Amino acid sequence: MKCKRVSRIDLVLEGGQWSGGDSTQVEMIATPLPMQPTGYVIKSWAEKPYGTIKTLTVDAVHDGHALAVRLQWEVPPATTTDFPPAVAFALPVKATSPLVLMGMAEAPMHILRWQGGAQAGVRSVLAKGIGSSNHGPDVGQKALARQDGNRFSVVITRVLGSGAGAAPLKAGTTTKIGFAAWDGGNEERAGIKSFSVDWLDLVLAA
């Protein structure tokens, strides 16, 4: 997917043009049940469908200093309010590993994850495998979220650059990007989610 360069991201956020209708429809699937990290999770979700978010609509722009990614999706009516809606994108720190493994020791992935609810906000997470995610570096991550009934629109931003544990981002380069989304209203959290199966290219315009 392409990440257009704009003059100022804040102007885009205030209602300016995103990528000129160049949205990417990212197909999502439920994470495989056998790969869930605990017997309890597997057992308790065996009879219950999850991964209800089938498609993410993604747009990305940058202004040379910061990246903004807009993620849009729709969920079925909620059955609980215990868990927040959440969405995340992952970028590789060095090399890529299979997205479904949530990173590996030698190939960590850097995730920016937004969630709504009581602890709303965006968190920088460094993952080196399933169930291993930990605090990630501060990359000035911010989010702007909007909910309209069952439709969500979340913009996550971070600054460009590189640093220990951070996925490097530089204008004019190409990296990989992967996605995950949680339908909190369906009690989705942790590994119970939908994800983009594989990495996509993220091409940052020069």
Add this chain to the structure above:
Amino acid sequence: MSTNFDRRNFLKISAGASAGLAMHSFAAAGGAPARTLLGKPVPAYTGWKDVYRQQWTWDKVVRGTHITNCWYQAHCAWDVYVKDGLVFREEQAAEYEKVNDELPDYNPRGCNKGGCFSERMYDPTRVTHPLKRVGERGGNKWERVSWDAALTDIADTWLDVATKEGTDRVIWDIGPADDYAQNTAAFARISGLTQSVLLDMNTEIGDGHRGALETFGKISFESSADDYFYSDLILFWAGNPLYTQIPNAHFFTEAKYRGAKIISIAPDYNASAIKADLWIPAKPGTDAALALGVARLLIKDGKIKPDFIREQTDLVFLVRNDTQHFLTEADLKDGGKATVFYAYDEATRSVQPMPWKTLTLGELRPALEHTAHVRLKDGSEVAVSTVYSRMLLRIEDYTPEHVGRICGIEPWMVKRLAAEIGNAKRVRNTTQSTHSKLYHGNLATRAMALVFALTGQIGHKGAGFSGFPMLANEGVESFMIARNLKELDEHPPEIAAMFAQRMAAGDTLEQVINDMSNILMQPGALPFALPVNASGTLFWHIHAGISELSDHAADWNRGLKRSVKDHVSEALGKKWQPCVPKPGDDPRIMFSVMSNPLRRIRGNQKIVEVLLPKLAKYVVLDFRMNSSTRFADYVLPVSTWYERTNFKWVTPLSPYLTITNAATPALGESKSDFEAIFLLAKKIEERARARGIAVVRTPHGLEVNFSTLYQRMTFDGTYTEKDGEKVLKHIFEHGKLFGDVTWEQAKEKGFVRYTRISNDFVSAGNQTDIPKNDSIVALANHVQKKVPYPTTTRRIQFYLDHPLYHEYDEVLPRHKDAPTMGGNYPLLLSGGKARWSIHSTWRDSRLMMRMHRPEPYVVISVGDAAARGIKEMDWVSIRNDIGSFKARAAVSPTMQPGQTMIYNGWERHHFPKGGDMNSVSPSPINPVELAGGAGQHLRPFFIQGQGSMFDRETRVEIELAERAA
């Protein structure tokens, strides 16, 4: 809809980040260097476990306790933990030494309320500044005023009232937080020096233990709680001790493991009944019948102890069949004493006087069952019979079948209870104040005492009848009486002489102490100013309109021979009972000191309607807003028990004086009630001098001098408002009740075991030793040392030869059906002390309400609820002839059909408008409780012998109500 994010803020930060930070490197995650791209320092965080470790640290810890009336449960030594200048938690000190190798120790002593006073003291009910009413009384509007402004206004009103209307128009309503130490010293002194009136509230609150007074001549006697461990049979009779005696409860469960049987006699299957071996679900108010049925079987089966009866009771005394009065020496000899009584001696086969300086019988062998003829001094011959013979006649009808019908139980259970009691080596009952709250509860207590006396289960280890548990400090009474510093250490000569003379004449110390406390109920009886102790019950009845609730209703099956008004007039006229100020002399100022009468008094709406309009000032001293502060003119903030040093009376159940130390300074402008009363005295003196007021003559012929009040209050500056602790030290050291332990040591340790019973107005009745290494056995001095009882007959007395008892056929114990108090309604409203509060002190604590129920509730049996279409949590209306109130319904299978229950302590403000739980309590006076007269043990003295107020067995109907506001 935008969620959880401030867009404007976002844009600002986002723009800033993108414009200002072009650095192309980031700090490492979570570690050094501690600067991020955004320049925010990362706070040092040492891990979640340390957060918890940190939570259990403190700056300071002191020993403390709660100076409130937990009564049976009092008192417990706590460690009070302080952090950042606030008390943040408490934990039991739990350092009570073992008494001996056999008895379980007293650790850790405490309860749920004590465990969260640190929460309570800072909760939104706390008062921190003097408040003055704005607008109408009860209007719930306040303004902050200074202590000086409040005290000046109050002092000026006091002087106006004292000079224009009478010194006794100023009333001290002393609540259950009466410590019998520091605050007692203050209000007793100001009462004595101004002849203002202290309301004795013990019988009024329903703790008068009338039946104990009638039988033993006193109410204060109780063994230690560990003594239960020696028992073979423990009777939970008319009480729920595992609910109401939390720190003592383990002695019951442990005694059970030791082999003791427990029998619970209670209408409801309560928290104590569940621990019993046998539960006897008798109907409420039928204990007298059950006890008399048991007594009858014990006699029939030969399970009684004749030697105990001969020596310790009046059952062997002879009564004239013609007059129904005791046969006395005055009947037989010219100049004979009416206080010398007779028995029939089986040894000499003759009528012989009973010894009265001792209980020792010597060669006498008084007959139990006997009828004889004696020649009187005028030569006539009369038939006489023993009290025992009369008792046999009295209880003849109480067959198991008859008793079973009255009590609603199977006859077999009556037999079983009698067999268990008759076969047990050591039997104890548990102290209870249920009977004091029943109109005929005195009869029940007397009947139970009969069971214990017949079987000799009194005054031995593991065996005994429980009265009113109280253990205080005689030193405080010196502050009541002393006119100068010397008299703080020894009795004034007038009083010392009285003691010496009476004891030389053969009276016991206990009897003289009782007489002295009776004198304090007769203002002007001695030619100098003593505190004025007045009957609370009569005060509320006469001055606060409570009598209006019950006087008109002669049809409540009370069997009244005359109107209550007539009875009261007789009692006042014959000086059997005191009412100060006298009827018609309206009270003008009332102070409630840590007292909450608008919550407590049965029929309290009358206080609002009748008493408050008479008052020029109603001043409430408390640390929290409550039912009474809502109607106050001034609320004066009192420091809490963790903000001052103090101690309070305890009980023989746990014979440890327990001291609380100031952990933190008093919050806001609060002051101890001790300090507040001294400052008031100072202000009164200042205003009296400014206004040229000095000596004022009292209605009782004494003189008080307002211009020297503070000077005399403080013994010329020796004990001022700042000397609360000095007062405590004096009280502690006076009488040497604690062996070699110094005040400083006791204060640091927080508790100290008594080494002997204090000879004060409220403790002397215990009549026993306090062994260092064994349990305390109440009444042992009478049973083992043969010291006479303070009754008219000097024995455990079952024959009450007083005109009122003759009038109501209660000379001997009997069962009487409960009156239909409140009208002819189908349900009996009973009550009990709550688990969630000590009286009202914790009742509106949010923590306590969260842990149980946030609204008042009335417990209804499953059947009664179903019959009325009432479900759990419904709002219901509880009503009778007197009034009504609303509460939630709690439907429970534990409740006996026909019985309903509301636990004690709910504040007026817990109830929807229109009434509270006292609104249905007519609280009629039982005429026999107005007894008095010379030579009688039935007369008023400290905490006893005054009329009671009753709230149990109130008749009500319950129905579904509209949802409450």
Add this chain to the structure above:
Amino acid sequence: MSKRQVAMVMDLNKCIGCQTCTVACKTLWTRNEGQKHMLWNTVNTQPGQGTPHNWEKMGGGFRNGEPQPGHRPGVGDFGKAWDFNYKEAFHGGEPGVRLAPLGGEPGQGPNHDEDVGGGTYPDNYFFYLPRLCNHCTHPACLEACPRKAIEKREEDGIVLINEDHCRGFRFCQEACPYKKIYFNEARGISQKCIFCFPRLDQGVANACARQCPGRLRFVGYLDDPDGPIHKLVHKYGVALPLHPEYGTEPNVYYVPPLSPSKHDADGKPTGEMQIPLDYLESLFGKKVHQVLALLIDEREKNRKGEKSELMDILIAREWIKNFGPFDKHPRSIENIKVVVK
């Protein structure tokens, strides 16, 4: 499996339902943000809905070693911790306004059905059941957590939620068959009884145990042959886990309750205890029959004046001995002395 295991025994014959334990825990641990509704220690009347309400029907635990799906209790299940209109009631509200919980109908708190129980008068019955985290040998919570945020301490088997790692996924709440895990909405993490590890680490017994006026709690290592825990659990076998069929192997054990005898129509005792034995069996398993019989026999020995070590332990004459090696006075740690001003 940890090297050693601390355990607690609670003698239900001594529990009086006073809730001092609940308060002791509350004031020490759960007065922070998001913890208003938390009572890591609860006491409920059995039979009854318990805390959270109807927890026994919420699933979790293991069957044949397989984890079982469970319900995740919410704040409403635990009982609302109401706020009240104090200011209105005391300062400036309409005269006579009622002090009442805010937020409309209050619903039922954590202990609403106190002293109710079951059966029909006069054959009704109830007893008190104090509960805390069972610090199981086979903790369903630990095994359910996808973040491995729950640890069982090597040195004593205390089960702890690592609050730094917890992300509030609440699988532990579902998996715990005893439903003793709360969720902190404000912090987005799960929290539960920590078995007072800061106290135990310093040789001081748990607050709920040390503050229990009923003296019914024993604390110590299961493998300490001289301690009361070993004797009650293993030597005499009178202390039983609650719902052993849940499969988590709790380390909190209960001495089951005796109760008065029922009466027949003549008022004579039937010999059948007021609490139905099948009900007790449903809570404590089949062993409950022999335990009650043993308690009755040993008590009878004492009644006849014979020695009974079991009764001596349960009587607990010297209270401090209930706590095995955790017998230090809290004030003795950190050198903080009583300060008297």
